[in-house]
Amino acid sequence: xxxxxxxxxxxxxxxxxxxxxxxxxxxxxxxxxxxxxxxxxxxxxxxxxxxxxxxxxxxxxxxxxxxxxxxxxxxxxxxxxxxxxxxxxxxxxxxxxxxxxxxxxxxxxxxxxxxxxxxxxxxxx
Amino acid sequence: xxxxxxxxxxxxxxxxxxxxxxxxxxxxxxxxxxxxxxxxxxxxxxxxxxxxxxxxxxxxxxxxxxxxxxxxxxxxxxxxxxxxxxxxxxxxxxxxxxxxxxxxxxxxxxxxxxxxxxxxxxxxxxxxxxxxxxxxxxxxxxxxxxxxxxxxxxxxxxxxxxxxxxxxxxxxxxxxxxxxxxxxxxxxxxxxxxxxxxxxxxxxxxxxxxxxxxxxxxxxxxxxxxxxxxxxxxxxxxxxxxxxxxxxxxxxxxxxxxxxxxxxxxxxxxxxxxxxxxxxxxxxxxxxxxxxxxxxxxxxxxxxxxxxxxxxxxxxxxxxxxxxxxxxxxxxxxxxxxxxxxxxxxxxxxxxxxxxxxxxxxxxxxxxxxxxxxxx
Numbered sequence: 001x002x003x004x005x006x007x008x009x010x011x012x013x014x015x016x017x018x019x020x021x022x023x024x025x026x027x028x029x030x031x032x033x034x035x036x037x038x039x040x041x042x043x044x045x046x047x048x049x050x051x052x053x054x055x056x057x058x059x060x061x062x063x064x065x066x067x068x069x070x071x072x073x074x075x076x077x078x079x080x081x082x083x084x085x086x087x088x089x090x091x092x093x094x095x096x097x098x099x100x101x102x103x104x105x106x107x108x109x110x111x112x113x114x115x116x117x118x119x120x121x122x123x124x125x
Numbered sequence: 126x127x128x129x130x131x132x133x134x135x136x137x138x139x140x141x142x143x144x145x146x147x148x149x150x151x152x153x154x155x156x157x158x159x160x161x162x163x164x165x166x167x168x169x170x171x172x173x174x175x176x177x178x179x180x181x182x183x184x185x186x187x188x189x190x191x192x193x194x195x196x197x198x199x200x201x202x203x204x205x206x207x208x209x210x211x212x213x214x215x216x217x218x219x220x221x222x223x224x225x226x227x228x229x230x231x232x233x234x235x236x237x238x239x240x241x242x243x244x245x246x247x248x249x250x251x252x253x254x255x256x257x258x259x260x261x262x263x264x265x266x267x268x269x270x271x272x273x274x275x276x277x278x279x280x281x282x283x284x285x286x287x288x289x290x291x292x293x294x295x296x297x298x299x300x301x302x303x304x305x306x307x308x309x310x311x312x313x314x315x316x317x318x319x320x321x322x323x324x325x326x327x328x329x330x331x332x333x334x335x336x337x338x339x340x341x342x343x344x345x346x347x348x349x350x351x352x353x354x355x356x357x358x359x360x361x362x363x364x365x366x367x368x369x370x371x372x373x374x375x376x377x378x379x380x381x382x383x384x385x386x387x388x389x390x391x392x393x394x395x396x397x398x399x400x401x402x403x404x405x406x407x408x409x410x411x412x413x414x415x416x417x418x419x420x421x422x423x424x425x426x427x428x429x430x431x432x433x434x435x436x437x438x439x440x441x442x443x444x445x446x447x448x449x450x451x452x453x454x455x456x457x458x459x460x461x462x463x464x465x466x467x468x469x470x471x472x473x474x475x476x477x478x479x480x481x482x483x484x485x486x487x488x489x490x491x492x493x494x495x496x497x498x499x500x501x
Contacts (some may be wrong), residue, residue: 035148037164038357041453041460064357064452066165067483079266093163122472 002103002121003030004097009120012071015097016114017102019107024079028101029061029092030072032124037063040089043080045070052078054111059102061092070102127413133226133439136181137274137332138339141170145353153245155182160355162207166483167358168455173496175280175356176345177339181433184248185329186241186255190264193239195396197231200258202381202404204394208233213301216389218251218383220332223403224377225384227251228369230318240269240329244371259400274335278342279325279362281499282349287326289345291315300324309341320359321365322497341354361452364461367421368496373432373449374419380404382411383465385419385494417446418471418473421496422480424460429453435481436464439488445470466491 007015013033017026034040042062052072055115059070081103085091091100113122136142142149147158158179160167170176188196194206203216213232217225227247232240243251247462248270254287256266290296292317293306303316309455311334319325323407330338360370369375374384381390382404410416422430427449436446446466454461462480468479473493479486 038160038164039453041165042429044428062427062453064361065159067429067431085253090165 001093003032003117003124005117007097007117008114009117010071010073010114011123012073013124014071014073016073022106024104024106025074026101026104027073030097030120030124031096033068034093034096034100037061037066037068038091039064040092043085043089043092043102045086046072046078048081050078052076052105054109061089068069072105073114074105074107075103076107078103079106080104134182135433136179137335138179138181138276141336141339142179143221147353147355150356152213152338153182155245157182157345158353158355160357160437161353162182164357164361165356165455167352167354168361169351170352171280171354171362173281173325173408174350174352174454175278175282175286176281176321176358177342177346177351178277178354178359179339179459180275180277180327180333181273181332182245183275184243184245184251185269185275186243186248187267187269188239188241188255188259188264189237189267190262190293191237192263193237194233196255196259196262196264197239197241198394198396199262200255201229201231202390202398203231204237204391205231205233207394210235211302211304213303214300215315217375217386218254219380219400220377220406221403223380223400223407225371225379225381226254226377228371228375229300232314232316234303234305234314240263244448247371272331273329274332275327275329276335276338276342277319277325277327278346278351279319279321279354280323280351282346282351283323283325286346286349286351287315290341302313309345311338311341313320313338317495320366321362321401322368323362323499356440360450361455364450364452364463365454365456365495365497367463367497369419369463382407383415383417383419388457415468417465417466419494420447420461420464420466420471420473421492421494422451422464422478423457423492423496424480425490427460427487428482428489429460430462430464430480430482430489436489437479437481438470438484439477439479439486442486444481445478451480454496462489463494
C-alpha cells in the first residue's frame, strides 16, 4: 500500500491534508490503520463546532474485533464531519484516503512532529 | 508482542495463508488467519454460499481400548459409552467443583476408539485430565495433536462442493456423525459438524495432505462462491448461532447449568464421574434460584458491546450482568451480545436494559438465543 505524498501523517495513523485558503485541512486514517482495524462498522466523529486538541482523542472507530480511539492530528475547530462515513463506515476501508475522510478542521495550532509520507511509511513498516 | 513467549506454532497451511495475504493473529499459541479480506464478506459467504477454514489448532486426543467408553463416561459429563460408532456428541469436561475445563466434541470412530476434539487453549489441560482420569480403565490415551490438520467447509453450498470431490455417502451422513473416506485423493475423517450455525463438514487429515485438500476444495468451490475464511468471521458466525466460546461464556468459574447447557450433563449414566456431586447441586440451584442466566442482547443503536462490559438497568444504572461476547452482526445488521444477566432481567423482551459502553449506557433488548437459525 502506498501513502500519498501530498499528505502528512501522525504516529497514530491519521493523515492530514494541506490547508485550503481558509486554513482548513481534511483528516482521515491511513490505509495501514484501516487494514489493521478490519471492517469498520461504526464511526463516532467529532461534531461541527467542537474544538479538538492535537494528540488527544476526538472520536472512535469500531470494527468487528475492536474499538480504536481517533486522535486529532492538530488543534483547531471542526468545520465538517463526513456524514457519508457515519452512514456507511465501510468507506473507511474502501477509500481511506478519499471518500473515507473523517472530518475537516480549521487549524489553530499544529505539532512539529507530523510525518512526511516517506517517514510514515518507514514508521508503519 | 511479549518477547518471553515462545514463537507461535504454524499450521500445515501456513504458507498458503500467507500467499493469500491473510492477516494473521496469535490464537492460543498458534499463528492463525484472522481474515483474508473483509471479515463481513467472509461471514456472509458462509451464510449464503460456502467458506473454507483452517482449524488445525484444535486439539485431537484419541482413546482406544475395551474400556475407552467407560473411561470417557468417568472423565466427562456425557454418556459416551452409549454413543454409536460413527456418531459424535457435544460434551464437556468439568473439575470436581463442576467448573468447566473445556467443551468438546467426541467422535466414536469404532467400537473401541474415540476421538476427543478440544479447544487449542485447553488441549493440554484436557490431555492431562483424560490421562489421569483414564488410569485404572483398560484404555489408552494418545496425544494426536501433531497427527491431524483440520479443514472445515461450511455453508449451504458445502454438501455440493464436497460431493464433487468425494465418493463418500454424504447424504447418509447425519449432523453430528462422521465417517472415514477419501476426499480429493486424501484419506480423511469426514464429520458433519461445525461452529457456524450452517450445514457443513470438518475434515481431519494428515498434515502432509492438508495443502492438497485445501487447494482441491478451493477449486471445487470456486463456481459456488466458496471463499477462505479466518477466525474473525468464525467468531461472529458462532455468536449469531448462540454457540458458547470457552474463555467467554464457559470458564472454570461456570458450570454447564450456569451456561444454560445442563442438558449435556447425564446423571443417569452408569458409574460415577468427575464433578457429579457438585453438578447435582448446580442443577438444583439453576432450577430453583438461578443467580444469572445467559441471554442474547440486541442493540438499539450502533455501538458495539465487548466482552467484560457491564450490563445495567437503565433506570437506576445498577449493574445487572456482564457481556461475555459481543460483535456487530453481519446478518442482523446491528450489534449483538451474549451476556450473563440477573435472572430477574433475563426474560426475552425485558425492557430497560442497557450496556455500559465505555461510560455511555446504550439501550439493548433481551432476546432468546440463538440470534440466527438456519432454515432446514
